[in-house]
Amino acid sequence: MLTAMTERTIQREAVSDQLFSLLEERILNGVLPPGGALTAERELAAEFGVNRHAVREAVKRLQQARLVEVSQGGRTRVLDWRASAGLDLVLQASAGSRVPPALAGLQRDALEMRACIGADAARLCAERCSPAQAAEITAAAAAFGRIGPDLAALGAADIAWWRLIVTGSGNLAYLLAFNSLVGGALPVGEVPPAHRADELLDVTAHLRLAELIAAGDAAAAERAARELLSRAVPSPAAEPAPSAAAGREAAG
Amino acid sequence: MLTAMTERTIQREAVSDQLFSLLEERILNGVLPPGGALTAERELAAEFGVNRHAVREAVKRLQQARLVEVSQGGRTRVLDWRASAGLDLVLQASAGSRVPPALAGLQRDALEMRACIGADAARLCAERCSPAQAAEITAAAAAFGRIGPDLAALGAADIAWWRLIVTGSGNLAYLLAFNSLVGGALPVGEVPPAHRADELLDVTAHLRLAELIAAGDAAAAERAARELLSRAVPSPAAEPAPSAAAGREAAG
DNA sequence: ACATTCAACTGGTCCAACCAGTTGACCAGT
């Protein structure tokens, strides 16, 4: 009995999903240039040997992601995703097998955005969250400290803890953006190898931030949150080589 | 010949789109509670008198928006959108006819997020944008000042100008989030009535921010951007009554 | 009481049409 088998490697991906990923990748990589016309649905269906409905479902998703523009009678045209695609692109892109070259630094960017949003959320949370929420955040921080050195468990608890803070900020847009980021770019431990450990293992910083929020010290909470979240962000834009061996040399 | 007819009020909305909006609204409003099962595709098709394929396209979009969870053989279940939906929800929600009650304060939240992201983008842009980009931003700010008092034109130019700054920040996540926000919550003039005019009409502030960015003064650019963008954000959370007549009495 | 089986669901895919707009070439009238 496979109890904790969270991922099923056997499961076949739906045809429309495969087609979506394929077309998405081609668009993001510029193989299908903006302004150009997408291959007709019937032709795509014939090319890949699938039914037209599967193609339609994929195209419909591309449309929702603002990667293409569909008009009845006319051809479906490829949009400039840099000017139209939304933040959920982070989510879909990381879900794919491999990240398109065009989205190379996106993970770093997502971490940077996390720091920005997280810091402001902490500030707002300290300002206007309810006492009950503050207590919950404090309690969660305390529980966080009792987990141990398991990075995976820490990562999951950390996300849950931040969700409380972002929720406490009362800003729904922050919460949705948070979902986009954690659902995509920084799932448990699979993204930042070493730097994020500095963040996750620092229980004291978590407890201190919780105290600041509970105390209503908005400015200090913002500063503490920014400092904590900035640790995982690779400071200089330096990731030219695809070799994963980089980052060994201590940053000066 | 209708030249400048940008919107066509005649166009019929696709069946799957209507169904998507309807189901989305029901989910966001809690009519379809999280954890519960969505009506079966065949049943939905029968209920609304449409083909099952149209239903499938709608459900597929709900799945992409992380509002439902689909599993072959099993029933499609409704997710807790507060915990799973991404920022693009802003975009879709505002596209609908009426905003669901659950997303009442979302517009204000989006403005708050815009201020947060925009300020950090201005900071990063001042730090690391190229001289060519800085020149383009400066030129665009100058052109912005020559538009005149047309709020609609100013709004469009303002968005284009900010797009330059966000692009100059080099952060792709910021750019995508920007797309989500401007594509949804704050399209030209239809959202913030009076407060945003203070922002749009202040040409001097735009020029000054452009100068700070060009000069590479990151800290000052961040402060200027935050100040400029914060004007449109209704400061206190005060929107309890659904009546739109509120806000007349000056906040004490 | 338990484990097994199986019929009745569920979503996933396919085929074959037809409806509804768009496009562009083609041809009649000027």
Added chain:
DNA sequence: ACTGGTCAACTGGTTGGACCAGTTGAATGT
């Protein structure tokens, strides 16, 4: 030669029915 309208050949949108492929839960046999 140019203008104008017509029409065939695309495009996406919708429909119907059928079947495949998993899941579920109740009926069945031990």
